Amino acid sequence: MRRRALLAAFLAGALQTSAIGAMIVSRALHIRHGREIVLDVIPVDPRSLLRGDYVYLNYAISRLPASLLTPPREAPRGARIYVILERQESGDGEKWVPAGASLTPITAHDPEKQIVLQGHLIWQISDQGNEQFGVHYGIESYFVPENTGRELERLARTGSVKTAISVSPEGDAAIKALIVDGKRVDSPLF
Amino acid sequence: MWIYAKRLERDLKRWHEQGWLTGEGYRAILAEQARSKPPSVTAALAAIGAVLFGFAAISFVAANWSEMGAVYRTAVLIAALWIAYGAAAYLFKKSLPDFGQAAALTGTILFGATVMLVSQMYNINRYEPDLILLWLAGTLIAGAAFRSSLVLSFAMGLAALWAGAEAGFLPQTVQWHFLPVWAGVAALIAWNRSGVGLHLSAAVLSAWIIHLGAFLPGPWEAHSEIAAIGAAGVLIAAGVLAAAPPGLLRQAAFRAIPYAMIVTFGGLFFILANDQVPIVLSVFGTAVCAVLAPMLISPAANPLHKAVPLLFTYALNIALTGLLIMQFGPKWNLTLDSFIVAALAALAVLTSALALGIKAHSWLIMWLAYLGLIVEILGLYFKTIGTLINTSLFFLVAGVLVTGLAALLIRFGRQAPQDEAVS
Numbered sequence: 001m002r003r004r005a006l007l008a009a010f011l012a013g014a015l016q017t018s019a020i021g022a023m024i025v026s027r028a029l030h031i032r033h034g035r036e037i038v039l040d041v042i043p044v045d046p047r048s049l050l051r052g053d054y055v056y057l058n059y060a061i062s063r064l065p066a067s068l069l070t071p072p073r074e075a076p077r078g079a080r081i082y083v084i085l086e087r088q089e090s091g092d093g094e095k096w097v098p099a100g101a102s103l104t105p106i107t108a109h110d111p112e113k114q115i116v117l118q119g120h121l122i123w124q125i126s127d128q129g130n131e132q133f134g135v136h137y138g139i140e141s142y143f144v145p146e147n148t149g150r151e152l153e154r155l156a157r158t159g160s161v162k163t164a165i166s167v168s169p170e171g172d173a174a175i176k177a178l179i180v181d182g183k184r185v186d187s188p189l190f
Numbered sequence: 191m192w193i194y195a196k197r198l199e200r201d202l203k204r205w206h207e208q209g210w211l212t213g214e215g216y217r218a219i220l221a222e223q224a225r226s227k228p229p230s231v232t233a234a235l236a237a238i239g240a241v242l243f244g245f246a247a248i249s250f251v252a253a254n255w256s257e258m259g260a261v262y263r264t265a266v267l268i269a270a271l272w273i274a275y276g277a278a279a280y281l282f283k284k285s286l287p288d289f290g291q292a293a294a295l296t297g298t299i300l301f302g303a304t305v306m307l308v309s310q311m312y313n314i315n316r317y318e319p320d321l322i323l324l325w326l327a328g329t330l331i332a333g334a335a336f337r338s339s340l341v342l343s344f345a346m347g348l349a350a351l352w353a354g355a356e357a358g359f360l361p362q363t364v365q366w367h368f369l370p371v372w373a374g375v376a377a378l379i380a381w382n383r384s385g386v387g388l389h390l391s392a393a394v395l396s397a398w399i400i401h402l403g404a405f406l407p408g409p410w411e412a413h414s415e416i417a418a419i420g421a422a423g424v425l426i427a428a429g430v431l432a433a434a435p436p437g438l439l440r441q442a443a444f445r446a447i448p449y450a451m452i453v454t455f456g457g458l459f460f461i462l463a464n465d466q467v468p469i470v471l472s473v474f475g476t477a478v479c480a481v482l483a484p485m486l487i488s489p490a491a492n493p494l495h496k497a498v499p500l501l502f503t504y505a506l507n508i509a510l511t512g513l514l515i516m517q518f519g520p521k522w523n524l525t526l527d528s529f530i531v532a533a534l535a536a537l538a539v540l541t542s543a544l545a546l547g548i549k550a551h552s553w554l555i556m557w558l559a560y561l562g563l564i565v566e567i568l569g570l571y572f573k574t575i576g577t578l579i580n581t582s583l584f585f586l587v588a589g590v591l592v593t594g595l596a597a598l599l600i601r602f603g604r605q606a607p608q609d610e611a612v613s
Contacts, residue, residue, distance in 0.1 A: 005282035005290070008335035009275035012294070016301040016328045017268055020308055024264075027312040048318065050302075051310045052252035143310040145254045175313040 030174045034166030037085065037096050037115060038179065041161050054143040055152050057163060061085065061098050061117075063134050066125065070102045077124045081135055082106045082171060083117045101135075118171035139165055139173045155180055234548075234560075236292035237340055239593030241564075242585045244299025245571070249582030251307045260311040267307060271300040278336060291340040292593070298329040298341055302348075319355040326352060326371075330378060339384035342375070346387060347564075349375050350394045357401070368398060389445075389557050396449045400456030417457025423450030448503060448554055455511045459519070468515035468522070472532075475509025476539055478502075483542070486550045499552040506543050506555065510562050513539065518569045529573075536566050 041057040048054060061083065066073065075081070084106065086099035099114065100106070108114035122134040142163070144152060155161050164177040164184070177186040199220070206216040247267065255263070274297035281290035302325035308314070309321055326348040333341035353368040372395060379387035403416035427450055430443035482502045513536040516522055517529060524532060540562045547556030 005279040005336070008294075008332075008337075009279035011335045012297065012328075012332035013272050013275045015331050016271065016297075016304075019324060019328060020264070020268065020301075020304050023305070023308045023314070024312075027308075027314060031312070048252070050248060050252060050306045050318070050321075052254040054310075054313075139313070142313050143254055146252075 027174060030168055030172065031166045031176050034168045034172075034174065034176075035115060036176060037087075037165050037167060038094070038162050039096060039165055041163055051143060053146050053149050054141045055149050057140050057142055059137070059139075061096075061135070062137075062140075063132050064098050064101060066131055066133055068098055068101045069125075069133065070100065070106075072103065074126055075103050075121055075124070077121055079103060079121045081119050081121055081133075083119060083135060084108060085115050085117060087113045087115075115167055116171045117167060117173055137173045139163065139175050142175060142178055152178075152180065233288035233291070233340075234544075236288050236593060237295065239589050240292040240295040240299070240340075242589030243296050243593075244303070246582050246586035246589055247300050247303040248306065249585060251303045251310065253582060254310060260307065264304060264307055264311065267300055267304040271297050271304065274300055275332075282336070289597075291336070291338045294332055294336045294338050294341050295344055298325075298332045298344060301325065301328045301332075319352050322348060322352040322355055323371075326375075330375065333382075334378060337382055339379075339382055339387050342379045342382055342384060343387040343390045346372075346375050346379065346390050346394050350397060353398065353401075364402065365398070372398070385553075386557070389553070390561075392445070392449045393452060393557075393561055396452040397456065399453050400459075403457055403460060413457045413460040415457075417454050417461060420450050420453030420455070420457055424454060426450075447500070448507075448558065451504065451507055455507050459511055459515055468512040468519065470512070471508050472512030472516065472535070475505045475507070475512060476535070478505035479509060479539065479543065483546055486546055486552070486555075499550065499554055502543075502546075502552075503554050503558055506539070506558055506562075509539055510536070510558075514562075514565065514569070517566075518573065533566070533570060536562075540566060 039059050039061065041059055064083065080103070082102050082105055083098055084100040085096040088095050088097055096115070106116060108116055117137055119135040119137040122136045125133045142152075152161060160181045162179040163175055164179060166174045166176040168174075177184045179185075202211065202216055202219055205211040206213065211219075247270070251263070251267075258266075274293050278290045278293035278297060281287075281293055302322075305321055305325050305328075314321075326345055329341060329345040329348055332338070333345055349368070349371050352371065353365050356365050356368070372391070376388070376391040379391055399419070400416055403413040424447055427443040427446045431440060431447070434440045434443065479502060482498055482505060485498045486502055513532060516524060516532045517536065540559050543555055543559035544563065546552075547554075547559055
């Protein structure tokens, strides 16, 4: 019993610590080595009972016109989608705007100016009827200390909140930093 | 069951002393017996203490307390996780299995809290149910490694939480994929021969059936059908109980009755939630419980003693349905004073029922009261949540108090035989 209990403690502790370690390392590597782009956001602040307060980040690229989508245009909710973003220079600096989308994997024609993001459809689309489609990229939540979400929301209304996104070669996105009024708050690596 | 267990322990000791049973065989039978033994008050308090510690850790994570860096918070939680598992191994070694299981449970909750913290730290927007599924997987490993009924039962609770989170993310969709997950966890619980865990599995499945009322055939349309299915289940099980010869079928029918009742009351909860019926239900149910309580403690004094625990369970179910609807029903917005009165009444009814269940050795009452307490505490947590860091502190203090109480009980329990020997 004594040996079995010790073995059980070691097994449970080691496997669980490894799982947590794997989460940390994969995320840190993603943030460190992915390509960085900056996007405008419109946050709203809900609360998760397990993870606390967060701002829900709504992006201009979260809702796209159906005309951008290369046929076929029928897919269930949750289906994987690939969106091409193109860099445009403007008076405020560079902006990343959607240039195309597909339900099958695609590559950027001009890797210098374009990047592919992977996401999931947040509602079903059909060949006829949908004028727009919604996409979830996995970068929609930003966790904040308790009761500080409202302030971010206020700042966002004045257009002074952006996020720096790290994009992996496969097109997965992760939040690298939140930029509030030009001040950058980076996610920790380790 | 308890009388049999006591007698078996006595006989085993005698057979061992007379040399008819080897030391190894004696210990193996005792260990087997301990696994199927109903939990004591100490075990219950230790488990509640572990859950409270866990709530403290989760609230601490949710507070996203900026005074301490996220990396330090992660290190603290991982260190606490290892300490909890180390303590579990030590407590099992010291023949304190109740506390060992509670420590292992604390470890698994700390694992979940750390998963949530890491996802918060890196703003991992992964579908929250997936994170709960990871927590569930870690919990199953710990539960199987320690062969802990408590941890495996907690895993069943996590499976329910996962299904709830899935429902939150995919509203108006029936969670059919919950069934294989439920079956997997229930199979591990059955492998560990945990009677308590199997009861919890049945309760979770009942809750899942109740939730179907919201989706079949259309939103908020099928609660009456679910209540009718539950009532039909009660009638069929009662019929089998009356007609079938003693055996497995009869036992299964007896055990199915409370769960069919839970389904019935679950359906009624949503049908009745909009009018004044809950007040009548709570007053009536509590009054019947109060009348039955003395009969429950001294069963020999009344001719209906065999039916009293079942009747008490019906009454408790009725009272609980009313009290929960009043506090958390979708259309019920009590003033703060009325809410506090209803919450105190529910806690009083449930703790009294728990004490009565333990005193009367009734699993049925004990576990219904347990389930009710968990629902009530969770409901209060969600409804009254203030600042998260204070909530965390509240749960930590409550955990220390409850665990301390359990430790005191163990001490008294160990002293009792000596006192008896002296007298």
